[in-house]
Amino acid sequence: MSDKFTIGRRGLLGGAAGAAGAAALGLAGAANAQKPLVVGFIYVGPRDDYGYNQAHAEAAAVLKKMPGVKVVEEEKVPETVAVEKSMESMINMDGATLLFPTSFGYFDPHMLKMAVKYPKIQFRHCGGLWTQGKHPMNTGSYFGYIDEAQYLSGIVAGATSKSGKLGFVAAKPIPQVLRNINAFTLGAQSVNPKVTTQVIFTGDWSLPVKEAEATNSMIAQGVDVVTCHVDSPKVVIETAERAGIFSSGYHCNQAKLAPKGYLTGAEWNWERIYVDMVNAMKAGQAPGNFVRGGLKDGYVRTSAYGPAAAPAGKEKADAAKLAILNGSLAIFKGPLKDNKGNTVIPAGTSYVATEPKLESMNYLVEGVVGATS
Amino acid sequence: MADGGLGIWGVPLAMLAGAIRVSTPFIFVSIGECLTERSGRINLGLEGTLVMGAMSAYGVALGTDSPWLGVLVAAGVGLLMGALHAGICQLPRVNDIATGIGLMLFGTGLAFFLGKPFIQPKAPNLGAIDLGWWSDIPQVRQALQVNYLFVLGIVLAFALAWALQNTRWGMIVRLAGESVDAALAIGVSVGRVRLIATSIGGAFAGIGGAFLSLYYPGSWNEGLSSGQGLMAVALVIFARWDPVRCLWASLLFGAAGAISPALQSIGVTQGYYLFSAAPYVLTLALMIATCSPERSLRGAPGELGAVK
Numbered sequence: 001m002s003d004k005f006t007i008g009r010r011g012l013l014g015g016a017a018g019a020a021g022a023a024a025l026g027l028a029g030a031a032n033a034q035k036p037l038v039v040g041f042i043y044v045g046p047r048d049d050y051g052y053n054q055a056h057a058e059a060a061a062v063l064k065k066m067p068g069v070k071v072v073e074e075e076k077v078p079e080t081v082a083v084e085k086s087m088e089s090m091i092n093m094d095g096a097t098l099l100f101p102t103s104f105g106y107f108d109p110h111m112l113k114m115a116v117k118y119p120k121i122q123f124r125h126c127g128g129l130w131t132q133g134k135h136p137m138n139t140g141s142y143f144g145y146i147d148e149a150q151y152l153s154g155i156v157a158g159a160t161s162k163s164g165k166l167g168f169v170a171a172k173p174i175p176q177v178l179r180n181i182n183a184f185t186l187g188a189q190s191v192n193p194k195v196t197t198q199v200i201f202t203g204d205w206s207l208p209v210k211e212a213e214a215t216n217s218m219i220a221q222g223v224d225v226v227t228c229h230v231d232s233p234k235v236v237i238e239t240a241e242r243a244g245i246f247s248s249g250y251h252c253n254q255a256k257l258a259p260k261g262y263l264t265g266a267e268w269n270w271e272r273i274y275v276d277m278v279n280a281m282k283a284g285q286a287p288g289n290f291v292r293g294g295l296k297d298g299y300v301r302t303s304a305y306g307p308a309a310a311p312a313g314k315e316k317a318d319a320a321k322l323a324i325l326n327g328s329l330a331i332f333k334g335p336l337k338d339n340k341g342n343t344v345i346p347a348g349t350s351y352v353a354t355e356p357k358l359e360s361m362n363y364l365v366e367g368v369v370g371a372t373s
Numbered sequence: 374m375a376d377g378g379l380g381i382w383g384v385p386l387a388m389l390a391g392a393i394r395v396s397t398p399f400i401f402v403s404i405g406e407c408l409t410e411r412s413g414r415i416n417l418g419l420e421g422t423l424v425m426g427a428m429s430a431y432g433v434a435l436g437t438d439s440p441w442l443g444v445l446v447a448a449g450v451g452l453l454m455g456a457l458h459a460g461i462c463q464l465p466r467v468n469d470i471a472t473g474i475g476l477m478l479f480g481t482g483l484a485f486f487l488g489k490p491f492i493q494p495k496a497p498n499l500g501a502i503d504l505g506w507w508s509d510i511p512q513v514r515q516a517l518q519v520n521y522l523f524v525l526g527i528v529l530a531f532a533l534a535w536a537l538q539n540t541r542w543g544m545i546v547r548l549a550g551e552s553v554d555a556a557l558a559i560g561v562s563v564g565r566v567r568l569i570a571t572s573i574g575g576a577f578a579g580i581g582g583a584f585l586s587l588y589y590p591g592s593w594n595e596g597l598s599s600g601q602g603l604m605a606v607a608l609v610i611f612a613r614w615d616p617v618r619c620l621w622a623s624l625l626f627g628a629a630g631a632i633s634p635a636l637q638s639i640g641v642t643q644g645y646y647l648f649s650a651a652p653y654v655l656t657l658a659l660m661i662a663t664c665s666p667e668r669s670l671r672g673a674p675g676e677l678g679a680v681k
Contacts, residue, residue, distance in 0.1 A: 045595070046489070046492055046594070046595055048489075048492045048493045049492060049594060050492075050493065076485075076595075198637075198638055198640075199637070199642075200634050200637040200638060200645075201637070201645055202634075202649075203645075203646060203649050206594075206595075206596035206599075207596065207599060208590045208592075208594060208596055208597050208599070209395060209585075209589075209590055209597075209599070209601070209630075210630075210633075210634070210649075211590070212394075212589060212590035212591075213391060213394070213395065213630065213631055213634045214634040214637075214638075216387075216390065216394070216515070216634075217383070217387045217391075217631065217634040217635045217637075217638040218634075218638050219515065220383050220386065220387055220390070220512040220515060220516070220635075220638065221383055221638045221639060223638075232594060232596075234592055234594065235590045235591075235592060235594075238495075238590075238591060238592055239590065239591075242498075242591070243515065256495075257495065369640050369642070370637065370642045371642035371643055371645075373643075
């Protein structure tokens with residue numbers, strides 16, 4: 001099914017045959033009046049990793065079913081000059097006019113460089129901080145406020161946990177990760193103020209043995225619900241299930257991996273963004289340059305509750321979801337202290353999800369056991 | 374920490390548990406490499422063999438529902454890759470270091486290519502022996518979940534050490550590693566000895582890979598090994614080409630690797646990057662402590678190109 005993606009597109013491009021092929025493709029494309037819209041996806045890891053890349057690939061699969069749309073994909077593209085070559089080959093060989101380089105490190109300088117070179121092609125990046133005036137108008141970025149889904153997961157976790165100790169396996173202490181840890185903890189504390197979240201940073205996005213070790217050592221300390229922010233949550237969820245504790249997913253639905261202990265999870269729903277952008281392209285418009293959204297916009301969602309989720313937790317999470325949807329609940333509001341005792345949000349201040357200060361979060365809230373450095 | 378946690382006692386326990394859980398691939402790869410190097414050849418390709426073993430074991434376990442068949446196939450795949458390395462190295466003017474690096478890239482690339490369909494599905498895992506039945510503390514019981522392959526690794530390490538010293542077969546392997554001329558003089562085919570030693574070394578590495586994908590962490594993905602095969606090859610030098618010391622070195626490495634998550638889990642959170650580097654720092658420190666300017670590396674096989 002995925003074999004065709006493993007044959008290096010770049011290898012082809014290097015040869016003379018590739019150049020000839022590109023010319024032929026270009027001609028064929030021009031001759032066809034009803035040519036489909038070609039959309040290119042670039043992933044940093046395998047597309048079926050039960051994680052970040054799979055979330056994007058699942059949405060790409062939805063685009064494939066749309067009439068008049070052709071999707072080209074390349075996976076395992078490193079965040080180096082290699083991604084520029086992937087983009088060029090998608091543009092020149094496949095005739096892609098809309099590109100989604102999905103990994104964080106693709107944005108600056110690689111995607112920006114390509115955008116200047118190919119001003120007629122639209123580039124949209126996942127997670128980058130696009131700024132009007134600073135970045136080209138044929139580029140843009142989109143992202144989801146997944147901390148809202150993490151907050152709801154935290155409620156279920158806090159209500160289900162018997163020991164009151166939650167565990168969070170995290171890759172690196174960057175703002176997006178810290179925001180998830182904090183939202184998860186605040187959610188749990190909203191149902192049980194005594195809950196603590198133990199964080200273990202593994203140091204990188206994909207280190208299966210370290211992730212398993214981190215999960216096990218938290219279990220040894222009495223943690224009974226774990227969740228994570230790593231590229232592929234598979235190892236963490238499976239390790240938790242084997243040890244007989246509860247787990248909460250991330251990126252996409254991992255219920256299949258833990259039929260007994262899976263409570264719920266914070267999932268991306270990129271399909272909404274991609275379908276909107278493709279429709280804009282088909283209507284002859286440029287897709288949005290700065291697209292952000294959370295639960296309300298349908299960009300993120302939570303997994304269906306597992307059998308172990310406490311009924312009280314489900315009820316409270318559903319209520320909190322409604323409150324987030326109608327705007328009456330802010331996750332980050334004062335008075336809020338970090339775990340060193342400093343006040344990070346003064347009393348009376350309440351941040352909406354779009355608040356830029358939240359995108360540069362550098363603290364862990366009270367109740368999180370861990371440090372950012 | 375009263376509610377179910379062990380507090381500071383969790384750290385030594387976690388290190389013990391880490392040694393038991395994490396060290397097995399290191400044990401297999403390092404004793405395999407130890408055997409190969411004692412016969413006078415270096416196989417740097419064991420990282421590739423490890424990953425191929427992990428992938429094929431997972432695939433077979435998935436297809437047949439039998440994890441032990443997966444282990445067997447992984448050993449077979451390792452055997453073939455070892456034989457391939459030995460075969461190539463026997464050609465004239467071939468450098469075994471370069472071949473090894475080539476085979477490492479070949480093995481990982483092939484495993485990633487063939488392993489695509491196995492990333493998602495869940496294969497049955499190898500079971501564990503519960504050695505903690507005597508304890509009421511769940512953490513102790515969890516730490517003493519011992520996999521059969523770990524036990525096999527320990528037995529193999531001692532068996533190999535004994536065989537190298539006390540059997541005719543072991544003497545021939547050492548002879549091929551120490552002096553080709555002497556081996557030829559008594560009519561030993563050095564090429565054949567190295568072929569067999571390299572193949573068996575590859576088979577061991579394959580089993581190490583099977584442990585990774587079928588027991589701990591227990592699933593196949595492309596970041597699974599992250600260089601463990603290479604570290605294990607380095608451990609052989611650290612262990613001075615002695616299988617039993619390879620075993621201790623692997624255990625030490627596994628235990629040191631558990632320090633960082635264990636400390637973070639009891640709330641010692643400052644400097645976890647430093648603690649993550651503990652295995653490497655420890656290895657380096659021990660290397661410096663045990664080396665001497667007066668003599669060359671003790672125990673190094675005489676024919677081994679890398680340490681001449």
